[in-house]
Amino acid sequence: MRYFIITGTSRGIGESxxxxxxxxxxxxxICISRGMSENLNFQSGLKPVNVFNFSFDLNNLSDIESLFQSVFSFINEDNVDSIYLINNAGILSPIGPIEETISEDVIRNINVNLxxxxxxxSHFIKYTKNWKIDKRVLNISSGSAKYLLPSQSPYSTAKAGLDSFTKSIYIEQKEEPFPVKVASVYPGVIDTKLQTEIRSTSKEKFPYVELFNQLYVEGKLQTxxxxxxxxxxxxxSSDYGKETLVEELTQM
Structure with a gap:
């Protein structure tokens, strides 16, 4: 069996x-998110043995270790051919000049995104350290890590940190006898809740809001x-992990 652990599955990319x-x-x-998608509820009803759902808020950092204990209690090592972690969950807010942000919102952003x-x-690598199988981590980053805009400093900073973390883990793992392959990817401009949040922001808080509205009107957002x-x-792909930062997500 192939196991996939995915965060942020209640909507958007994670649900898809x-x-x-x-x-x-x-x-x-294995789905990890604060809420469960109605679509996945329907689909999981068709295949109840193939999906496990964990309701969890990633802002609760101190409980992540116990979360992974629960997750791996569902995994039989003898039945695993390969295992993958997709760090997909993310939040955009707060949007605005940094001096106008609320401290709790900044902390939550960095907690969830980085x-x-x-x-x-860390826990994924620890639990699978001695497993002689294909092991991979995919970190969903953002072009905002490289192409900076005003009013998104916590988000951009967190995603830039995620890219650096990915590169560091690659350096660590390449010397391991059973390494975990890792990559960080910029998925592009996608029609998700984050985009809706951007478009609903005032021009005073986010001067580039009209650019994102135009992308939406012109149908230039990916689904x-x-x-x-x-x-x-x-x-x-067979080449996964050779490139630690994938900035252009093209059809393979």
Whole structure:
């Protein structure tokens, strides 16, 4: 069996990833999110043995270790051919000049976008350290890590940190006898809740809001499903992990 641990599956890219993977009866999908997608509830009802759902807020950093204890209690090592972690969950807010942000919002942003993926990856590597199988981590980053805009400093900083973390883990793992392959990817501009949040922001708080409204009006946003298909093709490719930062997510 192939096991996929995915965060942020209640909507958007994460939900689409899970839906695609559940079409293969050889896949076991472990979903981690604050809420459960109605679409996945329906689909999991068709294949109850192929999906496990964990309701969890990644802002609760101190509970991530116990979360992974629960996750791996569902995994029989003797039945695992390969295992993958997709750090997909992310939040955009707060949007605005840094002096106008609320401290709790900044902390939550960094927790969910950076510290939680670090801890999840750490536990994933720890639990699978001696497993002689294909092991991979895919970190969903953002072009905002490289192409900076005003009013998104916590988000951009967290994603830049995620990219650096990915590169560091690659250096660590390449010397291991049973290494975990890792890559960070910029998925592109996608029609998700984050984009809706950007478009609803005032020009006073985010001067580039009209640019994002124009992309939406002109139909230049990728769908979550299209993006998820490309991400899975990237994750399952034979060259995965040779390039630690994938800035252009193209059809494989």
């Amino acid at each position: 990833l899970a839906r695609i993977l559940l079409n293969d009866e050889n896949n076991q999908v 510290i939680a993926p670090i801890l999840l990856t 979550p499903l299209e993006t998820a298909e490309k991400l899975i093709q990237l994750l399952m």
